[in-house]
Amino acid sequence: MKNDFNYKDGFSKLARQATSEDNSDNTQICSSIVAEQLWVKIESQIRQDIGDTAWRNWIKPLHFSGLENDIIELTTTSKLVRDRVKSHYSDKLRLIAKSQSLPVTGFEIEWTEKSLALDMPITSVADAPRITKMQEAGKQTSAISSTHGLDARFTFANFIVDKPNQLAFAAASRVVESATAAFNPLFLYSGVGLGKTHLMHAIAWEINARQPERKVMYLSAEKFMYRFIQALRHRDTMAFKEQFRSVDVLMIDDVQFISGKDSTQEEFFHTFNALVDEGKQVILSADKSPTDLSGMEERLRSRLGWGMVADIHATTYELRYSILISKRESVSVNVPDAVLEFLAHKITSNIRELEGAFNRIAAHASLVGRSITVEMARETLADLIRASSRRVTIDDIQKQVSKHFSIRISDMFSARRARSIARPRQIAMYLAKNLTTSSYPEIGRKFGGRDHTTIMHAVKKVEELITHDSEFSDDVELLRSLLSDN
Numbered sequence: 001m002k003n004d005f006n007y008k009d010g011f012s013k014l015a016r017q018a019t020s021e022d023n024s025d026n027t028q029i030c031s032s033i034v035a036e037q038l039w040v041k042i043e044s045q046i047r048q049d050i051g052d053t054a055w056r057n058w059i060k061p062l063h064f065s066g067l068e069n070d071i072i073e074l075t076t077t078s079k080l081v082r083d084r085v086k087s088h089y090s091d092k093l094r095l096i097a098k099s100q101s102l103p104v105t106g107f108e109i110e111w112t113e114k115s116l117a118l119d120m121p122i123t124s125v126a127d128a129p130r131i132t133k134m135q136e137a138g139k140q141t142s143a144i145s146s147t148h149g150l151d152a153r154f155t156f157a158n159f160i161v162d163k164p165n166q167l168a169f170a171a172a173s174r175v176v177e178s179a180t181a182a183f184n185p186l187f188l189y190s191g192v193g194l195g196k197t198h199l200m201h202a203i204a205w206e207i208n209a210r211q212p213e214r215k216v217m218y219l220s221a222e223k224f225m226y227r228f229i230q231a232l233r234h235r236d237t238m239a240f241k242e243q244f245r246s247v248d249v250l251m252i253d254d255v256q257f258i259s260g261k262d263s264t265q266e267e268f269f270h271t272f273n274a275l276v277d278e279g280k281q282v283i284l285s286a287d288k289s290p291t292d293l294s295g296m297e298e299r300l301r302s303r304l305g306w307g308m309v310a311d312i313h314a315t316t317y318e319l320r321y322s323i324l325i326s327k328r329e330s331v332s333v334n335v336p337d338a339v340l341e342f343l344a345h346k347i348t349s350n351i352r353e354l355e356g357a358f359n360r361i362a363a364h365a366s367l368v369g370r371s372i373t374v375e376m377a378r379e380t381l382a383d384l385i386r387a388s389s390r391r392v393t394i395d396d397i398q399k400q401v402s403k404h405f406s407i408r409i410s411d412m413f414s415a416r417r418a419r420s421i422a423r424p425r426q427i428a429m430y431l432a433k434n435l436t437t438s439s440y441p442e443i444g445r446k447f448g449g450r451d452h453t454t455i456m457h458a459v460k461k462v463e464e465l466i467t468h469d470s471e472f473s474d475d476v477e478l479l480r481s482l483l484s485d486n
Contacts, residue, residue: 039064070105154201162319168310176206183308185282190312191437193350214248221257225264249281256286259295320344394446401428413448430462
């Protein structure tokens, strides 16, 4: 490979130039600039070799700190990144340096607790014991422990980022980097098991680590309602209000739970407004976007959509595979790459089920003393794989609905608005929302690039017709049955 720049000559030339000017500081600065260019060149090449996702998760969090005796010195704020690069990428880095004839013989990676950059994809996270000591020392003064109910496994360091969750992760990172309310509220939503709760816990841990003086309260909407009912029962609503309105960051998970609970919604509405008016951060999660939360007051739905609304989409193969690699490293189980590829292809519903499948084959291998192979995984997970293979796709729905109503598949994507075409199309959209894990925008793309609001309207229209038209309802149920049996 032809080099664009001779780095050894570059060092010598810059050093001679700086020395001739009788300025030793210049010598060090110039040498440092050229040394850092070495890392930039190597980093650029490994990004091409391993792809953007792996580079973003493992290489980008490394920061150049110097060059000593032909050894590039790097730092990172994540132990997981340090260990991963040492075990999986150190040989590749050395080969890249050698192939480009660069004066680099090795790489030294150090972990530091100090945050080096706020825009890193994997941020510095304090572990649970450290935060517990803070509380014991009296540094945490909130009425409810900010770490109450949090899972120490759910941190930014082990949250794998890819296109489906990129927006939500970026929004969460911005919130923890800011001492004031970055988005108010930050509203995260997704289907079951796609990582929104992981992200909520990670935000709480990270705020505790970065700004331990801030009072963070995390709880589920169910617990919020329970505490409100207890306050009503004991006629102590003032203490309840003071408790929830004295925090700096309020985090409520699964806010859809308070749908239809009028009194709880009323109290939540006033708590939300009080915190936002004071510039306090509110972070919420749900299984639907604010506009789709049925049983929620219109004024509350409007407030929930004020700030940043971020959707976590269904997983991709690349994301599932990256999660499995991280899982393998965290438990030190010898699971071959071929088995991880098999799982990433076969278990597609959600992350929770994917990790459950991994745990199952690891436990099975440990209990029976059997090597983990693709065939062993296939046998152990036979029921999961059968269930996954039966899952309906949007393409299946479009084909079945078109066949049932004797229209062309192309009518699903067309702009035709005749009732004989529009109504079956709306039914297909409704079934896509109810039988798949796809979000409204994803369904819209599958129906000729339609806007997500069109899909929302179709779903609501079909729900109304099911309630008032028994013949229409029978048609929809027949289609649902046919699709489920395939």
